Amino acid sequence: MQKRSNGPRRILLLLSIIVIVSGALAAYGFFMVNRLQQQQRQAPVVAATSFHGWLLDPPAEAPNIELVDQYGNPFRLSEHRGNVVVLFFGYTNCPDVCPATLAYYTQVKRELGELADRVRFVFVTVDPEYDTPERLERYISRFDPSFYGLWGTPEQIREIAAEYGVYVEKVEAEESPVGYWVNHTSFSFVIDPGGNWRLAHPFGTHPQDIAADLRRLL
Amino acid sequence: MRRRMAGSGGLVPALWLLVVAVVLAAAPAAWAQGHVVVEGAWARAASVGANSAAYMRIVNHGPDDLVIVGAAADVAERVEIHQTIMEMSMVEGRLTQVMRMERIPELVVPAGSAVELVPGGLHVMLLTLTRELQEGDTFELALLTEDGGRIVVHVPVSVLGPAGAGEDAHHGH
Numbered sequence: 001m002q003k004r005s006n007g008p009r010r011i012l013l014l015l016s017i018i019v020i021v022s023g024a025l026a027a028y029g030f031f032m033v034n035r036l037q038q039q040q041r042q043a044p045v046v047a048a049t050s051f052h053g054w055l056l057d058p059p060a061e062a063p064n065i066e067l068v069d070q071y072g073n074p075f076r077l078s079e080h081r082g083n084v085v086v087l088f089f090g091y092t093n094c095p096d097v098c099p100a101t102l103a104y105y106t107q108v109k110r111e112l113g114e115l116a117d118r119v120r121f122v123f124v125t126v127d128p129e130y131d132t133p134e135r136l137e138r139y140i141s142r143f144d145p146s147f148y149g150l151w152g153t154p155e156q157i158r159e160i161a162a163e164y165g166v167y168v169e170k171v172e173a174e175e176s177p178v179g180y181w182v183n184h185t186s187f188s189f190v191i192d193p194g195g196n197w198r199l200a201h202p203f204g205t206h207p208q209d210i211a212a213d214l215r216r217l218l
Numbered sequence: 219m220r221r222r223m224a225g226s227g228g229l230v231p232a233l234w235l236l237v238v239a240v241v242l243a244a245a246p247a248a249w250a251q252g253h254v255v256v257e258g259a260w261a262r263a264a265s266v267g268a269n270s271a272a273y274m275r276i277v278n279h280g281p282d283d284l285v286i287v288g289a290a291a292d293v294a295e296r297v298e299i300h301q302t303i304m305e306m307s308m309v310e311g312r313l314t315q316v317m318r319m320e321r322i323p324e325l326v327v328p329a330g331s332a333v334e335l336v337p338g339g340l341h342v343m344l345l346t347l348t349r350e351l352q353e354g355d356t357f358e359l360a361l362l363t364e365d366g367g368r369i370v371v372h373v374p375v376s377v378l379g380p381a382g383a384g385e386d387a388h389h390g391h
Contacts, residue, residue, distance in 0.1 A: 009230070016233040023237050095269035095344070096302050097317055099262050100337035103378050138265060143377070167314045175298055175321065177269065177346045183318040186304065203304065203317065204338050 051216065052209035053190060053199035062189075062197040063163035067124065067156065070137035070149035075122075078195065084119045084217050085191040086210075089166045091127035091182050092139040097203055098123075101188065102143040104207045109144065111211035115218055118193070121147040126168045126184050128157050164189060192217045253280025254327075256361070258380055259373045261342075266350045270294075271341040272359055272373050276325075277332040284327040285364035291373075293357045294344035299325050301340045319343075324364070337379075351375045 062085075065077040077085065086105065090098035102123065109116045123140060125131040128151055131139075136149030152160070161168050166185040173181045190199035190213065198217060201210055259274035272291075278284045289297045299322040306315050322340065327333045335341050342359065344351075351357070355375040360368040 012230055013233070016230055016237070020233060020237050093269055095271045096300075096319070096341050097338055099264065099270070103262070107378065139268075142263065142265065165312070165314070167309055167316050169316070171318070173319075175296060175343075175345065177295075181319055183316050185315050186317040187315060202315070 051199055051213050052205060053188075053201040053213050055199060056197055059192070059196035059198050062191040062195055063160065065122075065124070065150070065160055067150040067152040067160070068133060070133050070140055070151070072133055075148060075150055077191070080120055080191075081195050082118070082193050084193060084214050085122055086119060086214070087122045087124065087164070087189040087191065088187075089124045089126050089161060089164070089168070089184055090186075091125050091184075092131050092135055093127070093176065093178055094182070097186050099143075101186070101203060102140070102147065104205075104210070105147065106143050107207035108211045108214070111208055112214060115215060118218055119214060122150060123147060124150045124152075124157070124160065126157060126161060126166070127170075127182050128152055128154055130178060190214065190217065254278055254284055254369055256369060256371045259359070259371045260379050261344065261351060261357070261359075261373045261375050262379075263351050263353050263355075263375050263377050264344075264347055266347050268347055270344045270347060270351055271337075272344060273335045273337065273341055273379065274371065274373075275332055275334050276327050276361070278327040278329055281329055283329050286325040286327070286361050286369075287323065287364050288362040289342050289359060290362060290368075291344065291357060291359040293349055293351065294347050296345040297359075298343050298345070299323075299340065300343045302338050304338070353377055 062077060065075065065087075067075050069075045086108070088098075088101050088105075090101065092098070102121075105121045109119065109121065112119060121144070123136070125136060131151065133149070133151045136151060140147050140149040158168070166187075167183070168185075169183045170180045171183055172179065186203040188201040188203075188205070188210070189197060190201065192198045199213055201213070255277045257275045257277060259272065261272040262270050264270035276284070276286070286299065289299060291297050300319045301322050302317060302319050304315065304317050306313060308314070309316075325333065325340070333340065353376050357373055357375070359371045359373045361371065362368055
């Protein structure tokens with residue numbers, strides 16, 4: 001029998017194929033384990049009949065809001081009857097919770113699909129001395145320019161925050177570029193199409209859960 | 219007549235390249251130094267001059283506690299580790315929820331355990347960005363350890379974080 005000169009090459013080829021297949025199986029195994037771990041970290045399923053947010057029961061008429069939006073237009077909460085309004089109080093220098101909340105709102109909006117046409121996402125600044133409408137416009141547009149960024153005089157903001165039970169406190173902080181942080185309540189408030197204050201979602205509520213609650217109110 | 223396998227000269231190296239590609243594709247986006255692995259790092263997109271934050275999971279596979287005393291990145295004028303704390307307290311007789319932040323001068327990752335930096339919790343605060351952080355960017359962040367070491371992490375920038383803030387992309391309704 002003629003000696004084949006490409007025998008070693010064939011063995012090498014076979015070896016390469018074995019390694020590739022093993023590598024592929026290992027990669028598949030890794031992805032499956034990763035997926036399993038992700039599933040275990042998911043929130044457990046909650047009964048579909050209850051809201052995920054804290055319920056205001058009985059619903060109360062939402063305190064009126066008359067402020068100016070980031071484009072300089074007047075904003076009146078009463079003009080948004082027929083829509084659901086999601087309301088948050090924060091400030092633009094906030095590095096963690098406030099941008100996270102607005103990012104979650106973009107996810108809620110995506111979850112809702114067409115229903116999002118009837119939802120208004122509203123951010124009210126609790127630092128009106130630093131946050132101007134122009135600053136709010138740059139900040140909000142990074143997430144969604146259709147979201148509202150509301151400004152008012154310190155007196156107006158103080159009054160509205162108090163009516164919504166939102167605590168606001170400036171605390172000196174040497175590391176802050178502006179010399180302070182603002183401690184504040186971080187709930188998202190939900191107002192239904194009838195203008196009633198219905199729900200409060202604590203920061204960290206899963207966007208899917210917020211969307212599910214909003215669907216029930218629409 | 220001798221038959222040669224067509225193209226067998228280039229085929230084997232190409233196959234090895236494929237093996238390497240498959241292995242690299244399967245590797246998690248993790249940065250390891252010694253016994254420490256940093257997984258899932260990301261930072262939120264923000265404008266120049268604004269504040270932002272970076273998040274990650276720090277896993278200490280080693281036998282000793284890891285003590286992180288700070289962080290450094292040239293995308294911000296100042297970089298510090300902070301923790302957001304959600305508190306309920308009585309304010310003028312009313313139960314009030316307040317969110318505040320606390321500077322963390324020492325972040326300890328005990329031997330054999332992990333610490334998660336997530337929105338609403340521990341985070342690396344990036345103060346006064348020196349450039350815009352845009353979705354898709356990447357920058358280097360160094361975690362500084364008590365013993366003078368640096369753990370360098372490559373941090374991608376996004377608005378929502380990995381897989382949209384931890385959501386399972388396959389979750390259907």
